[in-house]
Amino acid sequence: MKNYAELWIGYGKRTRTKGTDCLKKIRLSGVPGSDRVLRSAVKELQTGLQSMLEITPEITFGAAEEQPPAQSGAQILDRETVRVSLEGEGLTISSKSGAGIFYGVCDVLRTVACEGDIRETYAAGKTLRPSNPLRMLNHWDNMDGSIERGYSGKSFFYVDNEIVLDERTVDYARLIASVGINAVVINNVNVKDAASYMITDRYFEKLARLGEIFADYGIRLFLSLNYASTIEIGGLRSADPLDEEVIAWWKDKMAEVFTKIPTLRGFLVKADSEGRPGPFTYGRTQADGANMLADIAKEYGGIIIWRCFVYNCRQDWRDRKTDRARAGYDNFKPMDGDYHDNVILQIKNGPMDFQIREPVSPLLGGLTKTNQMLEVQIAQEYTGHQIDVCYLIPEFREILGFHTFCCQGPDTVADIISGETFGSRYSGIAAVTNTGNDFNWTGNYLAGANLFGFGRLAFDTSLSSEQIAEEFVRMTLSQEDEVVRTILEILLPSREIYERYTSPLGIGWMVQPATHYGCSVDGYEYDRWGTYHRADHLGIGVDRTDKGTGYALQYHEPNASVYNSPEKCPDELVLFFHHLPYTHVLHSGKTVIQHIYDTHFEGYEEAQQLAAKWESLKGRVDEEVFENVRERFERQLANAREWCDQVNSYFYRKSGIPDEKGRQIW
Numbered sequence: 001m002k003n004y005a006e007l008w009i010g011y012g013k014r015t016r017t018k019g020t021d022c023l024k025k026i027r028l029s030g031v032p033g034s035d036r037v038l039r040s041a042v043k044e045l046q047t048g049l050q051s052m053l054e055i056t057p058e059i060t061f062g063a064a065e066e067q068p069p070a071q072s073g074a075q076i077l078d079r080e081t082v083r084v085s086l087e088g089e090g091l092t093i094s095s096k097s098g099a100g101i102f103y104g105v106c107d108v109l110r111t112v113a114c115e116g117d118i119r120e121t122y123a124a125g126k127t128l129r130p131s132n133p134l135r136m137l138n139h140w141d142n143m144d145g146s147i148e149r150g151y152s153g154k155s156f157f158y159v160d161n162e163i164v165l166d167e168r169t170v171d172y173a174r175l176i177a178s179v180g181i182n183a184v185v186i187n188n189v190n191v192k193d194a195a196s197y198m199i200t201d202r203y204f205e206k207l208a209r210l211g212e213i214f215a216d217y218g219i220r221l222f223l224s225l226n227y228a229s230t231i232e233i234g235g236l237r238s239a240d241p242l243d244e245e246v247i248a249w250w251k252d253k254m255a256e257v258f259t260k261i262p263t264l265r266g267f268l269v270k271a272d273s274e275g276r277p278g279p280f281t282y283g284r285t286q287a288d289g290a291n292m293l294a295d296i297a298k299e300y301g302g303i304i305i306w307r308c309f310v311y312n313c314r315q316d317w318r319d320r321k322t323d324r325a326r327a328g329y330d331n332f333k334p335m336d337g338d339y340h341d342n343v344i345l346q347i348k349n350g351p352m353d354f355q356i357r358e359p360v361s362p363l364l365g366g367l368t369k370t371n372q373m374l375e376v377q378i379a380q381e382y383t384g385h386q387i388d389v390c391y392l393i394p395e396f397r398e399i400l401g402f403h404t405f406c407c408q409g410p411d412t413v414a415d416i417i418s419g420e421t422f423g424s425r426y427s428g429i430a431a432v433t434n435t436g437n438d439f440n441w442t443g444n445y446l447a448g449a450n451l452f453g454f455g456r457l458a459f460d461t462s463l464s465s466e467q468i469a470e471e472f473v474r475m476t477l478s479q480e481d482e483v484v485r486t487i488l489e490i491l492l493p494s495r496e497i498y499e500r501y502t503s504p505l506g507i508g509w510m511v512q513p514a515t516h517y518g519c520s521v522d523g524y525e526y527d528r529w530g531t532y533h534r535a536d537h538l539g540i541g542v543d544r545t546d547k548g549t550g551y552a553l554q555y556h557e558p559n560a561s562v563y564n565s566p567e568k569c570p571d572e573l574v575l576f577f578h579h580l581p582y583t584h585v586l587h588s589g590k591t592v593i594q595h596i597y598d599t600h601f602e603g604y605e606e607a608q609q610l611a612a613k614w615e616s617l618k619g620r621v622d623e624e625v626f627e628n629v630r631e632r633f634e635r636q637l638a639n640a641r642e643w644c645d646q647v648n649s650y651f652y653r654k655s656g657i658p659d660e661k662g663r664q665i666w
Contacts (some may be wrong), residue, residue, distance in 0.1 A: 001624055002056035005439050006171070007448055008113070008475035009044075009178055009381050010050035017112045019119030023049055025090030026057045028101055037098030037218045041105045044174070046619045048109040064092070071301065072203070073133030073419045073426050080182070080218075084108060085125035091118070095508070099182065099218030103459070106178045113475045131418055134344075134373060134428025135458035136175060136183040136222070137269065139435075143187070143194040149379050149516075152436030152443035161194040163206040169213055172435070177217035179455025183428075184219055184633055186210070189270040189307065191226035198223055199253060204260035209264030220265035222305070227269055227289065228277035229253070240282040243291035250296050251625040258300035266303030267293065267347070273310045286310065286331065287338040294343045302523065303426060305344045305373070308332050308363060309353075315530040323542075323549035324530030325351040325576075329362050334555075344371040344426045349399045351551070352531070354382050354432075355508035356390075358571055359563065362554040364413050365404025371424045374399070374417045377432040378450040382508075383387045383498060383516045386434060386447040388636040389610060390498045391491040393453040400461050405556040414461045429458045444632045445625050448476060449491055466492065483620050490610050497610065501603025501640045502647075504596045505586075506576035507533045507541060510647065519643045522649045533575070537654055539574035539582055554576055571595075582655045596651050597659045604637075604644040611637055 015591040026045065049055040053176050070076040082095035082104035093104040106485060107128060111121050131255045140148040141155035143162075146317040156168050176184070179361045197203065230236040230249050240246055258264055271278030271289055279289030286306065328351055339345065345367065350358025354377040364374065376396055383390040400414040409419050419427040430453045435441045442448045452472045456463055468486070472486045502519070503510050509531040512520045524531040534542055544551035545564045552563040562568045566578045582593035587663030590598065611633040618626055649666045652658065659665055 005441070007172055007175060007346055008110075008452055008472065009048075010476070011048045011109070011113065014052045014112055014115055014479070016115040017053065018115075018117040019121075020053055020055065020112070022086060022089060022091050022118055022122075023053065023055055023057055023108070023112075024347055025060075025086070026061045027060050027062055027090060027092045029092075029094040029096075030098060031061055031063075031099060035101075036216050037102050037323060040174075040177075040216050041102040042099060044102065044109070044178075045105045048105075048112070048114075052109075052112050062092075069301075073424060073428070076133040077399055077419075079129055081127065081332040082107075083125060083127045084122050086119065086122050091122060091421070097218075100128075102177060102218055103130075103180060109178075110471060111474065114471055115474065115479060122224075123320075126552065128398050128437060130459050131414065131461040132373075132428040132458055133419060134182050134183050134430070136185065136373075136428060136430040137433040137435075137454075138185045138189070138375070138430050139433055140188040140190075140379070142192070143184065147436055148188050148190060149432070150379040150436050151380060152434060153438035154436060156435070156437040157179065157210075163203060163210065165206060165209055165213070168437075169210065173213055173217040173219055175441075176451075176455060177219055179452055179458030181455045182218055182220060182223060183265065183430075184214065185222040185224055185268045185305075185430075187224045189224045189268060190274075190276065191224050191270075195224070196226045196229060199225070199229065199257050199258075200233065204257075204507065206263050208263070211261055211492045215263045221261070221263050221268050222268055222303075223264070224646065225267040225269050225272040225293075227279075231277075239277055239287045241279050241284050242282075245342035247292060247296070250293065254296045254300065254302070258297075258302060264300075264302070266297060266305065266342075268305045268307065270292070270307045270309065273307065274313050278310075285338070287343075289336045290343045291338075291340045294340045298340075298342050303342050303344060305346050305430075306339075307375070308345050312530065314528050317526045317528070317532060320419075320534075320543075321549060322530070323544060323551050324553065325551045326549060327351075327635040329366055329554045332363055332370075333366050336367045339370050341371070341425050344428075346373050346375045346430060348375045349396075352508060356383050356395075356495070357465075357500055357506045357572055357576075358508065359506075359576060360402045360404070360413060364402075364416055365406035365411065365556060368406060371426045372412060372416065373426075373428045373430060375430045376454070378454050379432050379434040380447065380450075381432075381516050382511060383495075384636070385516070386443040387632050388498055388607075388639060389444070389446050389490060389494040389632075390450075391446075391453070391458060391465070391469065391494045392450050393452075393468055393494050394492070396454070397461075397465055398459055400457075403559075404500065405559060428467075431458075440628070445477070445628050446487075448472065448493065452476070477625060479540055480620065483617060486613055486617060490613050493606070494582055494610065497603055499603075501607060501643045504599060504647070505541075505592070506573040506574065507572060508576070509533065516559040518639060519646045521647060533649070534579055535654055537656070539580050539584070540651075540654075541579040542577070543579045544622070546576045548579075551664055582651070593651060593655050593657045596661055597661070597663070597665070599647055600644040600647050601663055604640045607637055607640040 079097040082100035143158045145154045228239045272280040289304040415421045449472045453468045512518045513523045
């Protein structure tokens with residue numbers, strides 16, 4: 001049996017790859033002894049070609065231009081750019097850094113694994129330039145081994161409050177670097193218990209070793225930081241960012257941390273959010289808190305990534321003016337330009353919290369003078385827990401392609417987070433990751449497509465969802481064309497199918513509280529979290545127009561006017577922005593209530609069709625893989641049926657309007 005723990009770097013035998021003769025002689029720029037990532041690239045190249053093609057390449061080296069360490073996003077992109085070309089009878093891979101060479105090597109190995117034509121692919125030369133300077137994974141791992149919103153077993157970083165370093169650690173670094181990831185935050189943003197002591201001697205030795213493993217593959221180490229460390233481990237009574245005693249404590253601590261963990265690149269901070277301490281406690285601004293830490297870290301080349309997930313999490317459900325969706329913009333837009341140049345604001349893709357459908361956050365494009373990066377989630381917290389198949393790359397591409405109208409030039413989210421739009425010093429994209437210590441890393445084998453896909457898309461935002469999915473399937477599950485087509489027919493529509501049988505028209509949040517899996521239409525309706533659908537016997541939706549909470553007006557024109565109007569607003573977001581009667585006619589020609597009925601019946605039926613497609617692969621994919629996915633489809637179908645029946649019954653009972661097609665509603 002193939003070792004599926006290796007996923008897309010399993011490097012099984014390939015017989016249909018063409019033009020492989022040019023792989024016998026490969027020239028790399030650089031000197032192996034002078035660049036640790038180049039050494040890793042050579043090893044990966046040798047391993048991959050020997051395993052897939054039984055080729056032992058003759059590798060030679062050419063001089064590479066000496067480069068100082070990259071200190072800005074533009075320098076990172078320049079150093080990591082790589083060119084792969086045919087020269088004579090061999091292949092040349094050239095870059096200004098070992099990391100660039102590694103990405104070039106992985107592109108070649110990917111072409112081999114997908115059974116492409118090597119000569120045709122590189123005949124005219126192929127230049128790979130990363131789309132984003134920072135391409136980051138955020139782990140929500142706790143040091144006791146649990147993972148907040150983890151659906152793939154326990155942490156492989158921590159057991160019983162100790163850091164684990166083993167062969168799997170190296171495999172993880174290889175795995176994510178091979179798709180272009182260059183930064184990792186290794187602990188939960190909700191820093192608690194033993195994790196508060198990660199910036200002490202208790203963990204320095206192993207963190208330094210972990211940082212070295214990452215550095216071998218061009219990955220920068222980040223830690224989540226407890227903003228109140230001065231109180232919780234420092235013995236002070238305050239965490240006021242303008243308090244001289246607090247500043248002095250952080251100066252001493254940062255000097256120690258950056259000295260003891262030489263590869264450390266910086267910190268991720270969640271402050272003033274969901275009970276986390278922060279500068280608001282002391283009447284200070286978010287910029288005060290971020291800048292205090294950033295000014296100290298700057299001496300060591302450090303970066304502070306400050307999350308914008310700040311909102312009132314004790315809202316009264318009776319209050320119709322306070323709007324959680326407004327909070328990010330309201331809290332951070334007024335301070336645009338106040339943040340120092342080594343602070344990056346990390347902004348969730350939507351204004352709420354990783355729902356299957358949200359508008360793009362107005363902070364993306366709203367901020368014009370501040371470094372910013374996008375945060376998405378590949379852990380399927382609200383999208384099926386890696387039980388239900390939900391290929392998220394089409395959603396991420398929609399987000400990246402969204403026009404913010406923030407300027408006359410390049411204005412998409414992809415343009416902004418690349419640093420192009422505003423010339424940001426630091427920028428990029430991060431994903432809350434979906435990995436754990438399950439044998440296959442992601443629980444459901446098909447959920448591996450989201451890990452693979454995020455890395456590929458972060459590196460090259462021009463890639464299509466179809467190309468990424470096909471690469472994943474061919475590299476990981478099968479090279480048989482018919483099998484590949486069938487799995488693509490499962491993956492590519494899965495996000496839309498999940499959306500159809502869950503929350504309608506952008507409303508969101510109809511999930512079981514606490515677990516966030518399964519249907520509970522009113523589960524959050526009378527809670528404190530600001531996550532309401534406001535359904536009554538006449539209609540449903542939240543009025544976020546100029547007559548409601550005003551959230552729609554946080555966007556640039558023409559987006560503001562489009563979202564502010566129920567006639568112009570896209571159907572898929574209309575209930576996010578408007579409270580509408582069940583009889584309101586959508587652009588599709590259907591009423592709101594009929595849309596709810598139709599999509600939920602259709603979504604359940606389509607989920608059954610996905611499961612049937614998978615059943616057709618019995619005996620054509622590895623038995624372990626088949627049974628793993630088959631069992632999850634059983635759970636997905638049970639989940640989809642409950643969503644279908646509960647949502648349709650709920651709104652039939654609310655509205656009293658029957659399904660015009662006469663289907664059974666309970």
